[in-house]
Amino acid sequence: xxxxxxxxxxxxxxxxxxxxxxxxxxxxxxxxxxxxxxxxxxxxxxxxxxxxxxxxxxxxxxxxxxxxxxxxxxxxxxxxxxxxxxxxxxxxxxxxxxxxxxxxxxxxxxx
Amino acid sequence: xxxxxxxxxxxxxxxxxxxxxxxxxxxxxxxxxxxxxxxxxxxxxxxxxxxxxxxxxxxxxxxxxxxxxxxxxxxxxxxxxxxxxxxxxxxxxxxxxxxxxxxxxxxxxxxxxx
Numbered sequence: 001x002x003x004x005x006x007x008x009x010x011x012x013x014x015x016x017x018x019x020x021x022x023x024x025x026x027x028x029x030x031x032x033x034x035x036x037x038x039x040x041x042x043x044x045x046x047x048x049x050x051x052x053x054x055x056x057x058x059x060x061x062x063x064x065x066x067x068x069x070x071x072x073x074x075x076x077x078x079x080x081x082x083x084x085x086x087x088x089x090x091x092x093x094x095x096x097x098x099x100x101x102x103x104x105x106x107x108x109x110x111x
Numbered sequence: 112x113x114x115x116x117x118x119x120x121x122x123x124x125x126x127x128x129x130x131x132x133x134x135x136x137x138x139x140x141x142x143x144x145x146x147x148x149x150x151x152x153x154x155x156x157x158x159x160x161x162x163x164x165x166x167x168x169x170x171x172x173x174x175x176x177x178x179x180x181x182x183x184x185x186x187x188x189x190x191x192x193x194x195x196x197x198x199x200x201x202x203x204x205x206x207x208x209x210x211x212x213x214x215x216x217x218x219x220x221x222x223x224x225x
Contacts, residue, residue, distance in 0.1 A: 044155075044204065044216040086154065098145060099206070099214055103154040 002027050004089050004102035012108045013077050021072040021105045023061075023087030031089045033063055033070040034099070038084040047072075047085070057081070077109045113139045115207045117217035124195055124224055132190045132220045134205030140185035141207035145214065146178070149202040161188045195224040 003026040013019055025031060035047040048056045050063040050070060061072045070087060087102040114137040124130050134144055143162055147155040159169045159180050167180035177199075179191040188207075192199050200223050208214040 043218045044206075046213050049213070097143070097208070098157055098160050100157065101147075101155045 002031070002089055002091050002100045004087050004100055006085075006087055006102035006105050008105045009103070010106045010108065012110060014110050015079055016076050019072075019074045019077045019081070019107065019109075021085050021087075021107065023070045023072065023102060025068050025070065025087075025089050027068075027089060027091055029091060031091050033061070034088040034090065035059070035061055035070075035072050036086045036088055036101075038086070040083070044086070077107075079109045079111055082107055082109045113137075113207075113209075113215045115141075115205065115215045115217040117203075117205055117220050119220060120218060121221045122223070124222070126196055126224055127194055129191055129193045130195055130222060132192075132203055132205075132222075134188045134190070134207065134217055136186045136207040136215070139207075139209055141188075141209055142185065143208050144182060144188040145206045145208075146180060146188075146190050147204040147206070149204055149219070151202075155204060158190075192222065195222070197224045200224045 005024045033050040036044050037047045038044045059074045061070050063070050084104050084106050086104045088099045090097050090099050116135045118133045146158045148158050149155050157170050158173045159167045161167045161180050161182040163182045163185050169175045182188040202219050202221055204219045205217045206214040
């Protein structure tokens, strides 16, 4: 079964501190992993995807197939990073490429 | 990025009535649209996958007769909540994608059933 687990509901850090948002997944094949972000009163938007291997707004995430993890990291948190972060998985089973979301982690960056 | 628009953004209806929510891809043709439901401070729960010109595929536990989905064109999918009850009050979000590319999300619709 496809499953995405984000163990932390809330992560509170001070500005300038490192951030790591955890994400673990369960999938039998080779999934595609994403991080989506939802800022206050805004729609969900893509932050980054593992196949791109890029850094967006200072965030990076590496897919670790051995640990089935896709943790999101940023070395120095900024106040504007405060938002809800969702890890998502897309598999290639059946007729659709549906996205399955984790429960989300609220990142609060304190000044 | 591409734009997905949902309408209405907020709706209040009486218990027992039906409500239709529209999801439009404004600048691209979406082969697949997805409907999610989000409870307060919880994750997005996938309700169904809608492919243009075919019947929607519903996730386990989602009543297809309760949540009617129509995907009549490559730019429009509608979700109709039939005979709405207070427990149907929620935030409904659609997303649209073209093939295996990035999914783009609508701004969501807040449904309140009184």
